Amino acid sequence: MSPVRVRFAPSPTGALHIGGIRTALYNYLFARQQGGTFIVRVEDTDQARFVPGAENYILRSLEWVGLIPEEGPEQGGPYGPYRQSERKEIYMDYARKLVEAGRAYYAFDTPEELEAMRQRLATPENPMPRYDFLSRMGMKNSLTLTAEEMAAMRSNGVPEVIRLKVPEGEKVKITDLIRGEVEFATQELDDKVLMKSDGMPTYHMANVIDDRLMRISHVIRGEEWLSSTAHHVLLYRYFGWEEEMPQFAHLPLILKPEGNGKLSKRDGAKFGFPVFPMDWKPEEGEHFEGFRETGFLPEALINFLVMLGWNPGTDQEIFNLEELIQAFSIGKIVKSGARFDYQKAKWFNAHYIQNLKPSEAVSLIQEEFLKHNRSVLSKQAADIFDMYRERVTLLPEFYSSGLFVVQAPDAVDPDFRSKKWKREWNAAFLDLADQLSCTDPFEKESLEPMFKNFMQTHGLKMGEFLPAIRVMVSGTPMGPDVYLMLKAIGASEAASRIRRGLEMLA
């Protein structure tokens, strides 16, 4: 068996959405598990759709979720370069060999002529005629033109491409690791363009050549490629590589949460959730929010994505990367498309937040505050984590919930003020503030008996007293344990907030 080498091959035509992340993840897991190599190859053969910054975005996104390639445009490797635009010369040689072998040909049809052919041949039964064995002899190509005619076209600068000469009446069988045997009849296949008129290869050409040259053993990619795999097999065959051709695994697609079709970048805005790993802010065009900025942990995103279309066959749902490497198998990838479920994604995130190490949580919370130009001491961040670890779904909630620790509320809950607060409690609470300011140590153990005593002497119930304290400390009657809240702000601050709160409640 040749060594396992897999590649993730994104095209820098925009931000990579989570479907791409999932494809990269499955490739990565397979490589790690098999002791193989995970490669990133940038497929930038479309000059017209090239988006500046997209490649960097993709690479940084992979980095954020922890999928670092061993070989790629940034780390190099023995089979580089790993950007197809930098491999441009390679492809034309191979394409010419195919022409010499009679398996491909030059074509000189303009876009207008192609359109005219489709118009001319279209019938109600066949609305999309192809450039294929049926139509190619009526077109301008090296099969129909004389050498003189071709020379004339070349000197006149007529655009020239190389097309694959797909035979008639043959079968192409593919063994897909996920779907099993899939068969295509070659008369259904068109004469795909291999080399474009700008000298760049198409996806099909570059893909086959590079997978071969980079010794790729398994091609794990989205289902949208299944149909064109027949063309790829033909290429391997004509180059004489069919015996050592990589194995294929075509992944099910991620579908919209509701309605029809696959998940698209617009769905994020439409349904109110991210579809990109990180914020995507191109120089022109729309901006999109990412999972990272929404407050997801990369581990949670990975765990959510891996379960969208794969399962271990057991009831276990929570996996870290190491466990996934152990448990993963291509055979357990599901065949049908999976709907994106944002609720489930949030559930995973809440789980990972709860299980954060305190030290990690502290720095994440400090980062959240920094985004609002505020700082919290690590002691304060630790207190915030204690109070909210089980109540937070998205990281930014640590800021909105925990802000009271560093900033006194400037208003009190109006509902509480009008419906629950009794003015006759005023003097008692003022008294409590004085007691509080000289309480030491300022812990639940010392506070609790004192509060019990206070409630008893003033005839207050827990359900009246504790919400009142919470309102004075944080502005709202609901929230975490009051003792933790008080401890987080300290004795003197607690006393002053009660005094201030009483003014606002009056």
Add this chain to the structure above:
RNA sequence: GCCCCGUUCGUCUAUCGGUUAGGACACAAGAUUUUCAUUCUUGUAAGAGGGGUUCGACUCCCCUACGGGGUACCA
């Protein structure tokens, strides 16, 4: 239109001919909690339809329906 792939609770899925069709999210109820949340317990909820094959089909085969992908000098 044609080609290819698919179809189990609302959603993600388990089951690889014999199960009370299991788990998770969501939802509902109850318990715990000073409140909210967490946590725990319980509950509602599924094999697209029709034919076969078989002693026996969710599972295998065929047809239909539906969904997805492809049908570009885009990937």
